[in-house]
Amino acid sequence: MAKIKSVFICQQCGYESPKWVGKCPSCSSWNSLVEEQKIPSNISNSTFNKGYASSSQKPRSIKEIKSGEAERLDTGISELNRVLGGGLVKGSLTLISGDPGIGKSTLLLQTANNISKKYGKVLYVSGEESEEQIKIRGDRLGAICDDLYIVAETNLDNIDVHIENMNPSFVIIDSIQTLFKATVTSAPGSVSQVRECSNELMRMAKTKNIPFFIVAHVTKQGELAGPRVLEHMVDTVLYFEGERSEEFRILRTIKNRFGTTSEIGVFEMRQEGLMEVYDPSKIFLEDTNYNQEGSIIVGIMEGSRPILVEVQALVTETKSYNPRRTAVGIDVQRLNLILAVLEKKLKIPFYNCDVYVNVVGGLNLQGTMGDLGVALALISSAKGSCFNMEKIIAIGEIGLTGEIRPVISCERIVNEASKMGLNNIIIPQRNIEKVNVKGLNLLGIKSLKEALGKIF
Template sequence: MAKIKTVYICQECGYESPKWMGKCPDCNAWNSFQEEVKDTKETAKSRGIALNPSSIPKNIGEIKSGEKERFNTGIKELNRVLGGGLVKGSLTLISGDPGIGKSTLLLQTAQNIAKNYGKVLYVSGEESEEQIKIRGDRLGVDSQNLYIVSETNLEIIEAHINELSPIFVIIDSIQTMYKQGVTSAPGSVSQVRECSNAIMRIAKGNNIPLFIVAHVTKQGELAGPRVLEHMVDTVLSFEGERTEEFRVLRTMKNRFGTTREIGVFEMMGEGLVEVYDPSKLFLQERDGSQEGSIVIGIMEGSRPILVEIQALVTETKAVMPRRTAVGIDNSRLSLILAVLEKKLRIPFYNCDVYINVVGGLNIDGTTGDLGVALALLSSIKNKDFKLSKMMAVGEVGLTGEIRPISSCERIVNEASKMGFEHVIIPYRNKDKLDAKGVNVIGVSSLREVINKIF
């Protein structure tokens, strides 16, 4: 028999407490507890549940692989990020800032799948059917197999899915959905958790791929309980500035492929357009060599990308100089500054330092260390590089040495294709390199690279 009790639940992390608390002991959020009614039902053991024939353990050799059962989304950049396409029965979560283009991307995907495979259901809890139709007209969405419904009650949505039998479902967004049995408001931790469980059961039970749109917080993190990320198979993050034209789609979690791939899109009047050559996009407004500016190469999954890094070093009278890094890790910038001060005797303690990756791309790893160091030196000395059309890659060690990087050959080939004449790489990478059409310069320390390019 069901019993009803009142609990207080943190709306940031889902921590439950029998009484109200000002500060959550789990995530340290202040004033985040809300009172909710919770049903305590009998356990499965007390009811006595019989075994389901479909859930009997099987030998792994007898289980049919679903690797080949993927839907082609019709968008190559999205296929790349997903690991080759949509896996049947998969649950994918996509998040991003408001207005970044999540709904646009999903509507374009729904159009392609509806044209090539069959019925697609687009469930919107934030827009009416007429609003989606207006966007669809702008994007050229006209498939007869694409069905739109504006609904927030999850029980009604499940009934629509059972009646329509679609092969692909989009829910926009999880924060607007609610279950009638849960007393808390839509978007609360309890509602998001219960709705996610129900949606996962729908996707796995009907063997249909399902996309969920999720909101983000002011800090850009995924809103809702952490359990939401654990439940889904894939977590995608849509990044970019609304004032810029291009967008970057990243994979934060992927059970069916790598998490290192990115997809690059450009926002146009007719919707999101794929960018097949990101290096050309990020370097399109660069005009030759300028002080404090250098091009570096990075690897995003299997794709080499060239981006421009700009540095500005200016003297300050403030007691605490500013250290601002956009696109790279701030602690990495502090490490490189410390190496330059210690090994090259160049003072940065009385200067404000600003580093920016042009285009808004976020760089992970240590491949761009050498480029950051050279941009800082160029800015503080007010000197251009004597080598024109130059690109630099390499990791800077704490002793001032230039350490080798992985996939160097692919980055050098990309630089050659983009018309660069000189490439600065770690000396140990040069031994294994067979590059043509570009002058490869191997360096082993910061002092050596300064003598060669300034």
């Protein structure tokens, strides 16, 4: 009989050590190594070589391989289809994560109900809630299809038997941190259990050609809990953004082997569940008071979709030797860069002021398209004056020398602004030649100094 060895595995990164150490040599985290038993495989090298020799797979030229679109299942939710790249791919493994109470289980239950109506049996495996709790949520959401099956189970071997007997068209695992495999001695949620359970789920998905949705927890820092290998193994990683007190939710693609990673889905949380938002700009600007001090509309691109949001800034003088820099919806490092350019090029002092920036609606600004809008909102609040024109929208990236750099898809953002009734549009000078929209007051600017003279 093979000897059972004990190894110490880091619960943060999965590093294995033959003895315990206080600090992980790989990720430098303290007191994260936990002792686990490692059972060696009984498969001999001769058996492995025999299996390899009898494999029917042979190397083929890339020209001989036929290419084609993967078969997809319609989830019945267009915003979810958008972030997935057109629907669920058969045999795919999709990971969804987000803060507790953000709406992950609600979205998955709605998806399971829609797929069960179109494609047949769907299995919802819950390791955190009882079957009665899911039934209560299903009654509230109207998800009570006959082909939607619920089971409260955490043993992966039993789940495999259920899938073998049912042969469902779609499986949901809620959540991966609650599953355990009997042959692994560590506790559920540990690095070894998560890794082994993920491998087994991937085997089920690929061999049975069944799409899987896996729910994963997040850490206090908002990162995906568990080993990083979990993200590498799955085909798609989705992340739910938003505050529990806010009504809007953003579903963002972090990784997608079957589509783009730049799309987002917008949802509104209501009593009857998550409702799709087909026109995000209209929702985000619904309660906007135009021509307010420190407030401006910015235009950004999220994948193929132009979105307009309001950015608010507040600059207040402080006597503290360490002024605050607080940003919600924008990267703090990007805010510090914009403040440095404003101090250097426009001589506007921010060193003795607290600065607060907020993106209304809970959206996180990705990229640099909102730089100009943030800068103008900061100047407006610092000067205590409004803009000399109403319903302004600003688009542009700020360089370290104070110039306004061009952005991509500017014409699409301008068309969206025109549809929303915003006629005064500030864009980079190099973009104005490519924008062919009539009836608008387009202001092309080259630098921050030029913008300051035209707007204030």
